[in-house]
Amino acid sequence: MREGTFTSALHEPRTTVVVGRWLGAALLVCFLTGLLSHVLQQPPTWLRDHLPSHPVNGYRVTQGLHVISGIAAIPLLGAKLWTVYPNLFEWPPARSVLHALERLGIAILVSTMLVELFTGLLNILEWYPWPFPFRQTHFWLAWLATGGLLLHVAAKGPMIGQHWRRGSVPALRQRRAFLGVVTVAAIAVTVTTAGQTVPWLRRLTLFAPRRPDIGELGLPITRTAAQANTTVTPADWRLRVDGPQPYELTMAQLLALPQYDSHLPISCVEGWSASAHWSGVRVRDLLARAGAPPTARVRVTSLEANGPYRIMEMPAAYAQDPLTLLALRVNGRVLTADHGYPARIIAPNRPGVLQTKWVARLEVI
Structure with missing residues (x-):
């Protein structure tokens, strides 16, 4: 990596950890609610006769959370990648076998998350410009992305713990501004799309593909x-x-x-x-x-x-x-x-x- 490249003060662990916490929470909600949706659509034999018909609005809430958290994860993932992307240009790209395996795992994790969120967004629009079945592919990619995320968190555990608390490093005005912009972006995409599930946000549904009260x-x-x-x-x-x-x-x-x-x-x-x-x-x-x-x-x-x-x-x-x-x-x-x-x-x-x-x-x- 050339000297002087990627010089922003925000390419640092504390910013990465803060954004990573938000992203991790969104992905966890998205994964768990998506898993529930898959089970309801295609239940395993041992569970098939034990699925409850109540609460009446159960699927409405869980699938709404699935789509809301998935959309919110898009700007959060973009922000997370921005804080760490200088590491993608490290030279030499692999300093050892273990380092090469770590970078390979990160590459798989990032690519899986990007494909998962991109195809999920297009599914909301009911546009399928790919030859593979969406539901099955989305299901298995979710497991791959979640497993990769857990391994990544385990590998980076010491660094995450070191920068988890506020005050672990000096405060930066740029960090506060950046995190504020990320927060506003995540809230904006949520508020302008969640109305297709949340009735009291319906008037703000500017970017959702449909209004549930119109038809x-x-x-x-x-x-x-x-x-x-x-x-x-x-x-x-x-x-x-x-x-x-x-x-x-x-x-x-x-x-x-x-x-x-x-x-x-x-x-x-x-x-x-x-x-x-x-x-x-x-x-x-x-x-x-x-x-x-x-x-x-x-x-x-x-x-x-x-x-x-x-x-x-x-x-x-x-x-x-x-x-x-x-x-x-x-x-x-x-x-x-x-x-x-x-x-x-x-x-x-x-x-x-x-x-x-x-x-x-x-x-x-």
Whole structure:
């Protein structure tokens, strides 16, 4: 490294440690809430039947925190890299085998974090300009980044401890100004995007890709009927319920059954959520009519011909919850094609991708 290069007084350990603490907190929240989201979408067999349907707003809160913390981590990661980037140009690049391994680990950690946050941001925008599946790749990159972060913290433990407390080194006016700018940047990106989940911040939602209170029937739409090729409902549509005593129902017969109301949020993995008034038939009543035991899971099949969530399995805790409906109306109006006409699932504490639209069949399993 040439003498006189990277001469800012802020390229020093205390600034790095302070920003690193904020970044570490954001990444920890992002990792834990993302792990929960993955478990809810694709639960392991041993956990599948133990997932709770309450609190009703559980997924809304955790997925909202996931996206909020991930967005806040972007300026924090940029600031953290700025404080340490002179080290990237050390010469010689490797002074020993151990030093080379340490630098390799840092390179993997930084690149993994950059890819993780970049792809996560594009997922919020529903733009996927890459050939690999997002959800699986995002999941495993999160483990790689978190493991690398823990190893990095362990390796730098003595230095972090030395500069953790205020007063461990002389105060710098430049440091205070820099940390103030970083704080404002993190707050700004949070406040201007969090309104897609946090209702009282909705008016400040300047940069989020959608407003949850704007859309057909008062709700946004992620996957349209045109995308799912379900704009036209078959004239002979029937809801088929398969179980020990299978049966079919027309729309008129469904409407003749006792109708119930649920005030539930629909919470999307992209980070937005919105509450709505749903009405329809309780799923547990439909299953009981088919002779299903209370411990039975249910497989829900959509009219959609393709799509990763065309078939969804619902554990008994959700299927038996009195708030879980085969919804026929939302906010006092009949479902439109984009919102899942003729019928859709709405259940508490579930990711939006599992609130199956255009339902054709319920199967006791």
